[in-house]
Amino acid sequence: MVKEYSQLDLDNFDKIKISQKKNSIPTKDKPYKHDTKLLDKSTKQVKGQHYKQKDKNQFSLIENNLATSQIIEETKYFFSQNTIDDSSGYRSMYPHNIRYGKSKIKRPSIKVHINEDGTSPKLTWNNDSDLSSEIFKGMYDEPKYLPGGDKYLLVEFGNIMSLELNFKAQGLAKAIEQANIKGIYETLPCFASMIVHYNPDEIKYGDLRKELKSLVNNLKSSDDTIVQSRLFKFPTVYLDKWTKEAVEDYTAKITYKKPDPEFIVELNNLDDVEHFVRVHSSTEYWVASLGFWPGLPFTMPLDPRCKLTAPKYNPPRTWTPKGAVGMGGSSTAIYPDKLPGGYQIFGRTPVPIWDPEKRFSIFKDSVCLFRPGDRIKFEPCEYEEFESIERKIIDGSYQYDVMENHKFSIKDYKNWVTKLDWKKKF
Amino acid sequence: MFEVIKKGLETSLQDYPGRVGFLNQGFPPSGPMDSWSFRLANLLVGNKAEEAALECQYTGPSLKFESDHVIAICGGDMQPKIDGAAVPLWESILIKKGQTLELSFCLTGARTYIAFSGSIQSELWLGSKSTFHKAAVGGIDGRAIQEGQKISLGNSNSKIGKKIKADVIPEMSNNGVWEIEVVRGPNDDWLDNNGYQTFLDAKWKLQARSDRTGFRLDGPLLSFNEKATNKSPEHGYEPSNIIDQGYPIGGINLAGQTPIILVNDGPSMGGFIVPFTVPSASFWKLGQAKPSEYFKFKEISVEEAQDMRSYQTLICSEESII
Incomplete structure (x- = not known):
């Protein structure tokens, strides 16, 4: 209705x-x-x-x-x-x-x-659940294989946003690459699913489905997966004036909403916005997927104690500052450019994440900075540092803060998670 | 070489099948919307079907040639003229040094392709010459052609007077209604039976605010399943919100209650459900539909969609040239 x-x-x-x-x-x-x-x-x-x-x-x-x-x-x-x-x-x-x-x-x-009874759709918030037991849940017993027309196939592993599902998706993407199946152009792993783009002149839907099923069945548990992973540090002004301006503009022109950081504080039972900044900046983020716009990373917190949740804007914002840091669902993203968007925004980084002109050497292999499996750490900084970095970006002297050649073992990661001190207060 | 005298509404360089292989960095394929007409145009001038050619939308450009060249114009009828004299579509023709090719508004269809023997000289950007306007990359300087621009052409010998067999020329709608095939999925189970049936029964009107990113449709309201109205907050408020997922090109994205068909420059990922997908063999109809015309959807199976595609690949070949 x-x-x-x-x-x-x-x-x-x-x-x-x-x-x-x-x-x-x-x-x-x-x-x-x-x-x-x-x-x-x-x-x-x-x-x-x-x-x-x-x-x-x-x-x-x-x-x-x-x-x-x-x-x-x-x-x-x-x-x-x-x-x-x-x-x-x-x-x-x-x-x-x-x-x-x-x-x-x-x-x-x-x-x-609106619903039949005149109410608006409700979202089920589950604040009491034990995060430590929830983090690796949410997988279907059997993945779903769903057609997207004649050239795409979506494999859905579950319907919640969890790291486990993304590990699975990235694992399958890797297995497909190694299996070198004729007719598969490319894959795009997402949070809980992965989409395959194929050429039906070379492989038909039924055959592809069979191939994927056997790959999924032979997928070792994601524990055995080791991912090449780089760690990027991103100086970020939290609670900054630019995202505040964008939110105020939205409030003025579109509909009233609580300022994004305060909204996240309220939904996640945090003390105040400073507490939120500490929680958000205390973990590394796992690049689960790139999409929507060239170079835009969808990431998830690796420290489960820092997992926050927030719904997307409704209706979406018409603009977001370039470099804005925001979250929707349990995902954090950086906006590569001034774009419309639906994530709650609360910070801004001066460091470009896509560079079509390849001005910086880090972009020599790709115009987009990130690859799925990379990690991001947001480092809170002041306006002075932001501006100084911005000047270096303009004159080309900025050095990306990156640690290359890390190997990320999911098994080791899970071990680390089980030993976490859940009482720690950020 | 030719000079752009008038640029037309949005005339851009495209190749087929576009920028494939960069989906996981967020790049859509781009490429021609009506790849059927596009490929035939290339074949007429002796090019490979995939090579770069111009896509003209709604109103075509005027181009002044600085050397003799063989060209072909295929797709919607933009009333092409050389120095004021009408020239045929679906045929390889000669344009001489100093002559001007002039296209105006589309009488039938919406997009026309101009192919040049030896193709257009331009750099590959991420493996393709296709223009992706939104991010200003690919094509010629990342954007539609501009007045005063001089564009270099390749050289090759090709014959004039080559034609397309009449029965393999796509037939434009003459009553403003297009029957578009759709395949169910990937998120069809978010609609209830009623919503599903309503979608297939309705006549959907193409909104003016549609571009190479997405085609917005106006029509009835769709109803949802429990799955859509009772879910975890990661999904989002609207019943049509889902945890961000990869989108198939051709996916009919339900944004709130507005279906948006994601076309060649559409987003690769996002948080709305995709209950139906337009298969690649039906894309030429999307490319030739004008705003305010109507779509009527017809459900087919994946296998049927793949057979349609095979047939289209078959006819987009030398076999169709006479």
């Missing part, structure tokens, strides 16, 4: 869009004119059915920003339209499509899910 906005609402969206178009990207110096007036802070509804008119008005701004999104100047929409409704660009191109003197342009609807 879903609530849809009425045509009247939609018409109102359009009005506000026209009058506010020029003012859609505020900065701190030039605050958004309607900032405080439009946003009723008491309306904390995120999910749906009680949006007030003012809140709905904000949606047109989101849509507008998406349409005129300034991610990269080269981002283009067909017809160079200014808003999603602006079809004038193509109307003149297709004169045969104009049937009426004045055509009414219908706006795409905004739809928000």
